[in-house]
Amino acid sequence: MWQTLKRHRYPYLFISPYLILFLVFQLVPTIATVYYSFTEWNGLRAPRWIGWRNYQLMMNDYMFSDAIRNTFRYWIVGAIGIMGLSLLIAMLLNSKVLRAKQFFRTATFLPYVCASVAMGLIFRMLFEEHAGLINEILLSLGGSRIPWLTSSAYAWIPVVILFVWRLTPWFTMIIFSGLLNISDEYYEAATVDGASGWQQFVRITLPLLNHILFFCFVTITVDAWRLFNESHILSGPGTSNTSLFELMYTSAFKNFKLGYGSALGVVLILILLGISLVQFMVRRRTGEI
Amino acid sequence: MSYKTKTVLRKSAVHALLWIIVAFCLFPVLWMSIISFKEVGESITGFNALRIQNPTLANYKRLFELxxxxxxxxxxxxxxxxxxxxxxxxxxxxxxxxxxxxxxxxxxxxxxxxxxxxxxxxxxxxxxxxxxxxxxxxxxxxxxxxxxxxxxxxxxxxxxxxxxxxxxxxxxxxxxxxxxxxxxxxxxxxxxxxxxxxxxxxxxxxxxxxxxxxxxxxxxxxxxxxxxxxxxxxxxxxxxxxxxxxxxxxxxxxxxxxxxxxxxxxxxxxxxxxxxxxx
Amino acid sequence: MHRKSMLLSLVAVVLVVMVAFPALAQKTYPDGKILIYSTGQPHFRESFYQPSIHRFAPNVDVETVQIETMHAGVQKIAMDNLAGAYKDMPDVIMLDAVGIMNLVDAGLLLDMTDYWTPIADQFVQGAVLDATIDGRVWALPDAVRPQLLFYNAAIFEEYDIDPAMMATFDGYLEAGRLLKERSNGEVYLSYIDPTTYTWRYWGRRGLMPQANARIWDEKGNVVIGQDEGTKLALGFLDQLHSEGLLYRTTMMQPPLYEATDQGKIATFYIGAFWDEFLRKNLTKTVGDWRVMNAPVFEEVGTGGAPVSTYFCVVDKGDDTYVDLFLDMWYDFSTNIEERNAWVNEMERLNGPYSNPVSLDVLADPFWQEPSAFYGGQSFRKAEADGLANPSPNMTVTPQDNEADGIISAEIEKYVAGEQTMEQAIANMDKELKLRIGRADMP
The missing domain is CATH 1.10.3720.10 (MetI-like)
Known part of the structure; x- marks a missing residue:
């Protein structure tokens, strides 16, 4: 044992910082969170063991089901929006007829650089019911004002728009780099065979981007379940657009229900673990790792 | 349609689409920057936000105080x-x-x-x-x-x-x-x-x-x-x-x-x- | 011999006085700073505190940290407490009744009873009412500000409506109807906010105490669903809103100020703190505004409930600067000359200030001076007058912060038009029972 360690001391040494940091700053807090999820705790007095009560409350809590519904919505709409748009933009950027490629690449990446907190403040203003520019544009197009952030029916939309706006550039770049790796020969051969643009897209581009698109989907999934800043700053009535992570934050740090907040944290951890597991299995099956 | 016109059409379509996308990407940032130079008290709602009469650095000065x-x-x-x-x-x-x-x-x-x-x-x-x-x-x-x-x-x-x-x-x-x-x-x-x-x-x-x-x-x-x-x-x-x-x-x-x-x-x-x- | 001993004792007395007197006048403190958590814009306070504290201890500074809400401050202290980081805690924090309740419950505040009792009669009555728990005083008053009715006199003149009719809520409603009718729906009586502010300003601090409404009964059981006062308070808000008398927009945001400046909003039924917001954000209606006492429910008969804010000394196991802070607090509360100078500065900077809690300072003619923003009416006097005939505030329990979140969620859904007020009240009752069950009554 000692011999093995000594012989392979370099790789172990190189990896050890990660392992130590993981242990101290992720594993221990995660275990502690599981423990606290079985307690009632307001942060001021000592935690009190209450068994499954937090989880029972969760089952009857409309705020929890709201948060799950909202996050689910952010996930699905976000994934479709982001992947569709980034595929489109990446293909435009990769177009042979495009001039000033560098300019367009840089300009379309900028939203990702902007802090979501700051953009949230700006979107709040743009989507304001009476004075926001969005409604003003709708009015001038002959539409009517929409209470974007003041009705449960619409409140999730600005959140999704901000989410998509900010993350699309990142995935555009990933897909774009994937497109660069597809050899022109495929398309030339397809053109000779008389395949239309759409057929080329479906038969060549999509299959060859398979892995990248899966990677994007997994990453968006995780980002959606961790969504916090956007819905926190663009909050609608009640829990109409609260995300699961935001509900955890509010329960734990605003209402001092640290036990209940921890229980929500455990649910979040389980969901993320599930996603990781699926991702891991798919990667392994496709021989990526 | 000749091959050439097709290419020209395609070229302008690609550029037009990208310009629209760039506009969407940059607009909120530009909007923000414009307003930050407007005087407090000037209207910043709706389209008024884009009209800037007396550009001022007062907001930044105030920020440094805050x-x-x-x-x-x-x-x-x-x-x-x-x-x-x-x-x-x-x-x-x-x-x-x-x-x-x-x-x-x-x-x-x-x-x-x-x-x-x-x-x-x-x-x-x-x-x-x-x-x-x-x-x-x-x-x-x-x-x-x-x-x-x-x-x-x-x-x-x-x-x-x-x-x-x-x-x-x-x-x-x-x-x-x-x-x-x-x-x-x-x-x-x-x-x-x-x-x-x-x-x-x-x-x-x-x-x-x-x-x-x-x-x-x-x-x-x-x-x-x-x-x-x-x-x-x-x-x-x-x-x-x-x-x-x-x-x-x-x-x-x-x-x-x-x-x-x-x-x-x-x-x-x-x-x-x-x-x-x-x- | 006798004379000699007398002389000796005289010398001794003189010596003692010489040594002791400077120490009496100027207790010495170690170098350092007093850390104060406060909402609002505490840096405006620093311009008073910094010179003030240097009069007592030139080597000690004041540092203020702005907290988002009082509750965020309590949260920070709770986090420090749970991490055992007593040194990181502030020396002093500004809180309201709910915050005081939470920190007293956790044993984190110093008892101020012994300091307060001998000086109590220098201050307005009830100054420490919300900071008194089981007969002990846990905080020192900073401000007691009434609920008021701000109105745009130019609008009332234009549509020929007598503002005096708004002395009661029935009259207030009637005034709203007249405004709507005579302006063809252009002018709204007031605003309603789609977020948490509606519960806070229309509800907890406004209509609820004035209607004598209750969330809990004496034992801490949830009664909001059956309470007549709640029905009166929230029913009245529903009446205003359903008749279309309230302009729906987010508070403290430009659209509200612009609508107000355009003469679309005639009144604000809100706390005196709103003065600063009007002054700072309105440009076109300066001079049109007036203030009167909040309307009353004839069934109940009491006026607006005051909102008190307090400075609480945190028990962090280190009392080095406690006396120094008390000196500084007393200076801010009672130093007429300095206080008036500071208020003038605040007016110039459009900064926040409130009426003093000391009777001596209040008696100074300065606090009757006319205010240009209110067309010559003295806002300071109106603020003092607004404290007359107060409604008692709602009972506060350690669970009230959470309850506010639960209640506000239902009100927000009501404002969004997704449920009726009856449904909202029933849901509050149901959710409070599910999540809190019973509150710990003080």
């Missing part, structure tokens, strides 16, 4: 830069070990890294705070740096890149009597420089934009990062910072990251940033 900008700026720069440098170092070190060494437990450990890649530390924020206190890092900028010095995603990303480093080069360096750390520093790092650069640009922007952790760990305004200070401008109880001032704050937060990105852009060639995620 929050300790320079201190916060230094804090933000410190955590972003030191955070990026340390994470590059430790992630590349571990990535190198996974990519180029054979040792017992390598696969199991690497699967472990991948499995933990997606777990968010935020879910354990309450106990994390207690731990931070125990190690004496609360209200220290290091609390934002140390826990993320080596991240699973960074290790994964750099490891994928390092797989392409030819073993022959490493072996010949070993024969030349180079130590393992020396090989990492003198041979491996120069080869993966592009990957390091792209990972650095992503990390530094992400750290600059960091919000949740500084909000939790930093306790007084002299320790705040710029993001925290700015986010506190409009939401306070009994505080009525005019939107012009708030937006000058967000401008101050966003513009440096844009500039930083543009600078880094000139150092990078296309397609490298996400190069590791090859199909």
């Amino acid at each position: 929050i300790p900008i320079w201190t916060n700026l230094v804090n933000s720069a410190f955590t972003s830069i030191v955070g990026t440098v340390t994470t590059l170092f430790f992630c590349s070190l571990a990535g190198y070990a996974f990519a180029k060494f054979k040792f017992p437990g390598r696969n199991a450990l690497f699967y472990f890294v991948i499995a933990t890649m997606m777990i968010s530390a935020e879910a354990g924020a309450v106990p994390l705070f207690v731990i931070m206190r125990r190690v004496g890092l609360v209200n220290s900028l290091w609390s934002l740096i140390i826990p993320r010095m080596a991240t699973a995603i960074g290790i994964f990303y750099l490891r994928q890149y390092m797989l392409d480093v030819p073993d022959a080069i490493l072996d010949s360096a070993r024969i030349d009597g180079c130590g393992e750390f020396g090989i990492y520093r003198k041979v491996v790092l120069p080869i993966v420089k592009p990957a390091l650069a792209s990972w650095a640009s992503i990390t530094i922007i992400a750290r600059w934009n960091d919000y949740f952790w500084p909000l939790l760990y930093l306790r007084d305004s002299s320790k705040y990062t710029l993001m925290v200070s700015v986010s506190m401008l409009p939401v306070s109880d009994g505080l009525s910072t005019p939107w012009q001032v708030v937006l000058s704050g967000t401008t101050l937060v966003i513009v440096p990251s844009i500039i930083l990105y543009l600078i880094m852009q000139t150092y990078q060639k296309s397609g490298q940033v996400a190069g590791a995620v090859k199909g």
